[in-house]
Amino acid sequence: MNTRRELNRLPTGADLRADIRRRRRRGLFYRWLLLSSIVLALLSLTTLLLNIANDAFGLVALEYRRDPDTLGPAPLAELEQDQLIAILSENLSRNRLRVLEREAPLAQRSVEELRTLVLEEVARQRVVESATLFDSLFQRAATEAALREHHPNARIVFRSWLNWSFLATPMASQPEFAGIRTALLGSLWVIGLTILFAFPLGVGAAIYLEEYATPNRFNRLIQTNINNLAGVPSIIYGMLGLAIFVRALSRLTSGQAFGIANDNGRTILAAALTMALLILPLIIINAQEAIRAVPRSLRQASYALGATKWQTIWHHVLPVAFPGILTGNILAVSRAIGETAPLIVVGASTYITFDPQGPFSKFTVLPIQIYNWIAQPQEEFRRIAAAAIIVLLVMLLSLNSVAIVLRNRLRKSL
Amino acid sequence: MAEHLSTSARAAGAQPVPIAERLRRRRRIGESMIQALLWLCGAVSILTTLGIVIVLGRESWLFFGDEAVSLIEFFGSTTWQPAIGHFGIWPLLLSTLITSTIAISVAVPIGLAAAIYLSEYASPRVRAWIKPILEILAGIPTVVYGFFALYFMTPLLRAIFGPDTVQIFNMASAGLVMGIMITPIICSMSEDALSAVPRALREGAYGLGATRFEVATRVVLPAALSGILAAVIVGVSRAIGETMIVAIAAGAGPNFTFNPFQAAETMTGHIARISGGDISYASIDYNSLFAIGLTLFVMTLSLNLLSQRIVRRFREVYE
Numbered sequence A: 001m002n003t004r005r006e007l008n009r010l011p012t013g014a015d016l017r018a019d020i021r022r023r024r025r026r027g028l029f030y031r032w033l034l035l036s037s038i039v040l041a042l043l044s045l046t047t048l049l050l051n052i053a054n055d056a057f058g059l060v061a062l063e064y065r066r067d068p069d070t071l072g073p074a075p076l077a078e079l080e081q082d083q084l085i086a087i088l089s090e091n092l093s094r095n096r097l098r099v100l101e102r103e104a105p106l107a108q109r110s111v112e113e114l115r116t117l118v119l120e121e122v123a124r125q126r127v128v129e130s131a132t133l134f135d136s137l138f139q140r141a142a143t144e145a146a147l148r149e150h151h152p153n154a155r156i157v158f159r160s161w162l163n164w165s166f167l168a169t170p171m172a173s174q175p176e177f178a179g180i181r182t183a184l185l186g187s188l189w190v191i192g193l194t195i196l197f198a199f200p201l202g203v204g205a206a207i208y209l210e211e212y213a214t215p216n217r218f219n220r221l222i223q224t225n226i227n228n229l230a231g232v233p234s235i236i237y238g239m240l241g242l243a244i245f246v247r248a249l250s251r252l253t254s255g256q257a258f259g260i261a262n263d264n265g266r267t268i269l270a271a272a273l274t275m276a277l278l279i280l281p282l283i284i285i286n287a288q289e290a291i292r293a294v295p296r297s298l299r300q301a302s303y304a305l306g307a308t309k310w311q312t313i314w315h316h317v318l319p320v321a322f323p324g325i326l327t328g329n330i331l332a333v334s335r336a337i338g339e340t341a342p343l344i345v346v347g348a349s350t351y352i353t354f355d356p357q358g359p360f361s362k363f364t365v366l367p368i369q370i371y372n373w374i375a376q377p378q379e380e381f382r383r384i385a386a387a388a389i390i391v392l393l394v395m396l397l398s399l400n401s402v403a404i405v406l407r408n409r410l411r412k413s414l
Numbered sequence B: 001m002a003e004h005l006s007t008s009a010r011a012a013g014a015q016p017v018p019i020a021e022r023l024r025r026r027r028r029i030g031e032s033m034i035q036a037l038l039w040l041c042g043a044v045s046i047l048t049t050l051g052i053v054i055v056l057g058r059e060s061w062l063f064f065g066d067e068a069v070s071l072i073e074f075f076g077s078t079t080w081q082p083a084i085g086h087f088g089i090w091p092l093l094l095s096t097l098i099t100s101t102i103a104i105s106v107a108v109p110i111g112l113a114a115a116i117y118l119s120e121y122a123s124p125r126v127r128a129w130i131k132p133i134l135e136i137l138a139g140i141p142t143v144v145y146g147f148f149a150l151y152f153m154t155p156l157l158r159a160i161f162g163p164d165t166v167q168i169f170n171m172a173s174a175g176l177v178m179g180i181m182i183t184p185i186i187c188s189m190s191e192d193a194l195s196a197v198p199r200a201l202r203e204g205a206y207g208l209g210a211t212r213f214e215v216a217t218r219v220v221l222p223a224a225l226s227g228i229l230a231a232v233i234v235g236v237s238r239a240i241g242e243t244m245i246v247a248i249a250a251g252a253g254p255n256f257t258f259n260p261f262q263a264a265e266t267m268t269g270h271i272a273r274i275s276g277g278d279i280s281y282a283s284i285d286y287n288s289l290f291a292i293g294l295t296l297f298v299m300t301l302s303l304n305l306l307s308q309r310i311v312r313r314f315r316e317v318y319e
Helices: A004-008 A012-054 A081-091 A094-103 A111-122 A132-137 A140-150 A164-168 A183-214 A217-229 A234-248 A266-292 A297-306 A310-337 A341-346 A366-374 A381-414 B002-014 B019-025 B029-065 B070-074 B090-121 B123-139 B140-163 B169-196 B198-208 B212-223 B225-241 B244-249 B265-275 B284-318
Strands: A055-061 A126-131 A155-160
Touching: A012 A055, A012 A132, A012 A381, A012 B090, A012 B140, A012 B169, A012 B212, A055 A132, A055 A140, A081 A094, A081 A111, A111 A164, A111 A297, A111 B070, A126 A140, A126 A381, A132 A140, A132 B070, A140 A155, A164 A183, A164 A381, A183 A217, A183 A266, A183 A310, A183 A366, A183 B029, A217 A266, A217 B029, A217 B284, A234 A266, A234 A341, A234 B029, A234 B225, A234 B265, A234 B284, A266 B029, A297 A310, A297 B140, A310 A366, A310 A381, A310 B029, A310 B123, A310 B140, A341 A366, A341 B169, A341 B244, A341 B265, A366 A381, A366 B140, A381 B123, A381 B140, A381 B225, B090 B123, B090 B169, B090 B212, B090 B225, B090 B244, B090 B265, B123 B169, B140 B169, B140 B244, B169 B225, B169 B244, B198 B212, B225 B265, B225 B284, B244 B265, B265 B284
Parallel strands: none
Antiparallel strands: A055 A126, A055 A155
């Protein structure tokens, strides 16, 4: 009864058409509103990237104690290795030379490094002021004039803070001479070891859970546990690493057990173990999905031919699941490369000027170097932080695009 | 061939057990060893959890066992000053809650709206473009977001509200950028939930003359509500556990304030700052970090469990 009365009250004729028009208009309005949220997300991504580019390039005012091009027989850029060494030994005090020789013999250093040394030690180059990319591009004249007014003796040049020597030189206290060499190598060491630990463990656990585990209590516990571990904040893993790998197992992670003189366990090995635990759940979950996607018929065919369980897994399931497993692993690794918080807790050092020598070295990694530079007050550190971020993002994006290409290929082949 | 036949015949004659049965019974040491090894790999995850619980629990036990500390003060006091023996977690907890609330109030509307658009409106081609871009947004390291918060969001806020109101380090900019960070997570989880709603439900509503927007908000959204709720909870848990953005942009030093434009250290930020220095293992400072860590762990774990529970319930409805 009730419904019929309501039906009678529904609009008809012109009212109905007006009502439909109104609802359509409302729908259209909200459609644009929803779309605007996506636009907003894209906008923030663009702003973020532009903001970084804005800091990584731009005009700088350089001041020299001595003009670098009058130091040798030719302009600095054209000098050979022995000429550079000659300039250094002429102009530097004997003590300073000895310190430099002890860090690394001058004769063994590359031309790039020597040139930087001459600029830093003899010409005493200083970036006294730097401008952002947008100011340098769109208000070039005004920016240049301002720089010239502040520093009448300075040379004004366009500088890309991201350049070859930035990649190739180690950390330094002056932002214009600081580079990310040690941090990059540290990142590579940590990631390499992390893969070494996490890959076999993660894939092994996934095989166990998908192929062997019967649905009993213990196996269900493992599964729930892995899902929960994936949601534990990364800094908690850092605390686990600090208490177990750095402190409790310090004889092992510091390398004392292998005769290496290290006073504590804040080493690459401890960091890699921590990182491995952190990305393990991700690897397991991804590998499980890849293994689950392998058709049952494949396994049954193998069993029918008399293969054992492991033979079936090794020769039939894993090769088919491999691209999927690899994709998951790459994504996990790219997460590990950008992860900062656990390594701060585990104790990556921030000021390290020598290359990591092995798993028992003290180390720094790229994100921690960036964090350290962001925390510095001078503007030039912010510029090199931006340049280092570009390096980090390029690394991550290329890894992720490899993963995406792999995934698309896989989707086609299935 | 003949030889083979004769052996199997002989075997059958000598032993009544059929060959399939014998093969099954045969001991394969290699196979069992591999299985045990794989089991161990699975067990590592249990060990990790145990490790976390034991480490956090043990050090927290030491912390609360100290005579300078009481449980009542820890959960009741609003000053955290280890130097003079005051350990009240509220300043740290409050700023964690404020930054997370800001983040969630940014991420939920944007993420949900984007999810609805992607699942209900977007053509497959548009989706093929948008989703990888959202994945990029999700894959950017948090230290980069920290840079963005400090050097873009903070100046922006200071330009809008005035540099006197907004401090250089403040919770608002950290929270806003954290919102951008968790938007892709909420978006992709909600989109999964929306896409899982059966087509028939939508078609029924279209058949009754509903517009696309009405179908989306009155039929699909309520049907996917539990999945969306789970996404929001995961987002909250991410925000609470996020470290680098707040460590960079929210400020150093505990500060009990409700004003989001002021600097205040969060739980994660405090752990990162204190443990980054050379801290001695025996000190009460060291132990106090683990008490904060335990609080953090319990909070995020219960949120994650809640979200999983909701998802499991939601799956039961449609399978």
